[in-house]
Amino acid sequence: MELSVSSETGRLKGVIVHTPGNEVSLVNPNLKEQLLFDDIIFEEDARQEHIDMLQIFKAAMPADGRIFQITDLIQECLQNADARNALIEALIRELPEDNLHTIEGQLRDLKAKELLQFTVEGTTPAIRHFTLPPSPNLLFTRDLAAVIGNHILLAKPAKKARLRESLLMKALIKYHPLFSDLNKRLITPSNHESIEGGDVLVASDKVVLIGMSERTSFSALMTASEQLLDDGFEHIVAVDIPKKRSSMHLDTIFTFASENECIVFPPAIMQRDHNISVLSKNDDCIQSTTMPSLKEALEELLDRDITFIKCGGEHQTNQYREQWTDGANVFALAPGVIVGYERNTNTFQALKEQGYQIINQYEFIEKYKNTDFDPSGQKMAISFMGHELCRGRGGARCMTMPILRTN
Secondary structure, eight states, rough: OBBBBBOOSSSSEEEEEEEOOHHHTOOOGGGTTTTTTTSOOHHHHHHHHHHHHHHHHHHOOOOOEEEEEEEEEHHHHSSHHHHHHHHHHHHHHOOOOGGGGHHHHHHOOOHHHHHHHHHSOOOTBBTTOOOOOOGGGOOOOGGGGEEBBBBEOOOOOOSGGHHHHHHHHHHHHHOOOGGGGGGGGEEEOOOTBBOOOGGGOOOSEEEEEEEESSSSSSHHHHHHHHHHHHTOOEEEEEOOOOOOOGGOOOTTTTTETTTTEEEEEHHTTTTTTTTTTEEEETTTTTEEEEESSSHHHHHHHSSSOOOEEEETTTHHHHHHHHHHHTTOEEEEEEEEEEEEEEEHHHHHHHHHHTEEEEEHHHHHHHHTTTTTTOTTTEEEEEEEEETTTGGGSOTTTHHHHEEEEEO
């Protein structure tokens, strides 16, 4: 599989996900904020909601499309002794306060499955009397890396709670054959920087959006921009967004539904101005141009009209409520074919007013599970249940890492 993503809405052919497992059941309510959760979630229901979401993907993707569970890929990767040793050394080096050097010998004796369990859950029966906090955010595979064109950006998390996930992703990119071509075009921020995949949106094969959020630093944004501009992208749109928990990434307030339609949270996107810098390369210098709004920047750079569809509809209270439950965080399976949490009813109504057919997960799966779904000319918003999943504060885009889209 030759990995490449040159838009947010090209037809999905390859995606990496993580159906939640025991790590979410290990979240102690007293530590939930430290682990970046606002609430605890019930594993059994969250797993079923996630599995149901993947059934939508399977019905919508072409016959040769692939859905990869990240834990399967990592376990395959860790069959390689070099990968296991590299991960163990990275864990000891990057987490000095956890004193992992005291169990280094035991770590090296672990089988691939046991090492994966220890890294994700913080514990394994193979090592008794030594535990770490779990890594429940593995559910949000989007943040760990981003395929941008034929490059891959390895995220550097802003919070320690996600560091072990980042180390797993680094090992995966370096050692798994799926990434053998992309790891030659790897973009990596330095140790003092932070950038996460939820802040990176691929608008086209020439234009990339990067949010400067509470999770993505200015220096990391510039590091990524310089490499992308050196390697053929024409414009990086830097979007300064509110540094708040509720808008932790750009994709929590802005996502593409089709090539010319976006779901936006109005207070953070439409009611802000002069928070956009367009970075372009001229000879050997990077030039920065301030734009009045994101809409104007996109219309100029993409050379087409862009419609902003309001998350939550017209009423501000609904906008805030539905942004909180990821109404702006939709995921495109094809141009104009999107999935999102069914609880965001006002957002779906706004989509309906823009000509989208509203269909729930059961209707969609029943209609297309045994057919070749043709997304051509479709405008369809598919709703799915996510009452437990949304407690983790992430929607369909947050829970997906596309690695291959076709136009």
